[in-house]
Amino acid sequence: AQKVTQAQTEISVVEKEDVTLDCVYETRDTTYYLFWYKQPPSGELVFLIRRNSFDEQNEISGRYSWNFQKSTSSFNFTITASQVVDSAVYFCALIQLPANRDDKIIFGKGTRLHILP
Amino acid sequence: DAGVTQSPTHLIKTRGQHVTLRCSPISGHKSVSWYQQVLGQGPQFIFQYYEKEERGRGNFPDRFSARQFxxxxxxxxxxxxxxxxxxxxxxxxxxxxxxxxxxFFGPGTRLTVL
Known part of the structure; x- marks a missing residue:
């Protein structure tokens, strides 16, 4: 069975601080994709990153960075020098491969991030 | 270019009624997926359609159905x-x-059942 755990329900940090959002996943499969999505108050989910299970390279995109460690089944997301506009709910998600008719993407429960001015 | 659009934005129904929610994908996209997000939870996959055929179904009862035009x-x-x-x-x-x-996600339809 697949499972995604985001243990941090809610985090508050002061603007310009760095913050890391944790994601731990479970899957029996060796091939899978992991995702991070951002959900601002407007409601729509915004795609941030997709990582396949064979690519453990860390990725940096501006102030965002992701640390993928298969050994600990974790895919953590760090925001450097946080800004008020980063305030949102962030979801980690997983889908196994090859995706077939019954496969579905599994989302964690999300972490609500508050960036305080 | 327009993103994914959904209608209506909000909807209030009573128990036992029926509801239809609508979605228009980004121009050129042939796949549409539906998710249910209960307050405080992550989205749960309901259906995926591609080229007008059902490609995936989540663990939802038969009261839920969908189609693609x-x-x-x-x-x-x-x-x-x-x-x-x-x-x-x-x-x-x-x-x-x-x-x-x-x-690419739309803004969603907020359904309230009383």
């Missing part, structure tokens, strides 16, 4: 509404038919 827009239907169906219903479109491709 020739123009790739989609409808989600829920019969015999229950209080527990109150949620944000999200639609996502993708250029490809697999759930692991990048999906």
């Amino acid at each position: 020739p123009n790739y827009s989609s409808e989600l239907n829920v019969n015999a509404l229950l209080l527990g169906d109150s949620a944000l219903y999200l639609c996502a479109s993708s250029g490809q038919g697999s759930s692991y491709n990048e999906q």
Whole structure:
């Protein structure tokens, strides 16, 4: 069975601080994709990153960075020098491969991030 | 270019009623997926359609059904509404038919069942 755990329900940090959002996943499969999505108050989910299970390279995109460690089944997301506009709910998600008719993407429960001015 | 659009924005129904939610994908996208997001939870996959055929189904009762039209827009239907169906219903479109491709989400329809 697949499972995604985001243990941090809610985090508050002061603007310009760095913050890391944790994601731990479970899957029996060796091939899978992991995702991070951002959900601002407007409601729509915004795609941030997709990582396949064979690519453990860390990725940096501006102030965002992701640390993928298969050994600990974790895919953590760090925001450097946080800004008020980063305030949102962030979801980690997983889908196994090859995706077939019954496969579905599994989302964690999300972490609500508050960036305080 | 327009993103994914959903209608209506908000909806209030009573138990036992039926509801139809609508979604228009990004132009050129042939895949539409539906998700239910209960307050405080992550989205749960309901259906995926690609080229007008069902490609995936989540663990939802038969009261939930969907279809995709020739123009790739989609409808989600829920019969015999229950209080527990109150949620944000999200639609996502993708250029490809697999759930692991990048999906673009609409703003959702907030359904309240009284």
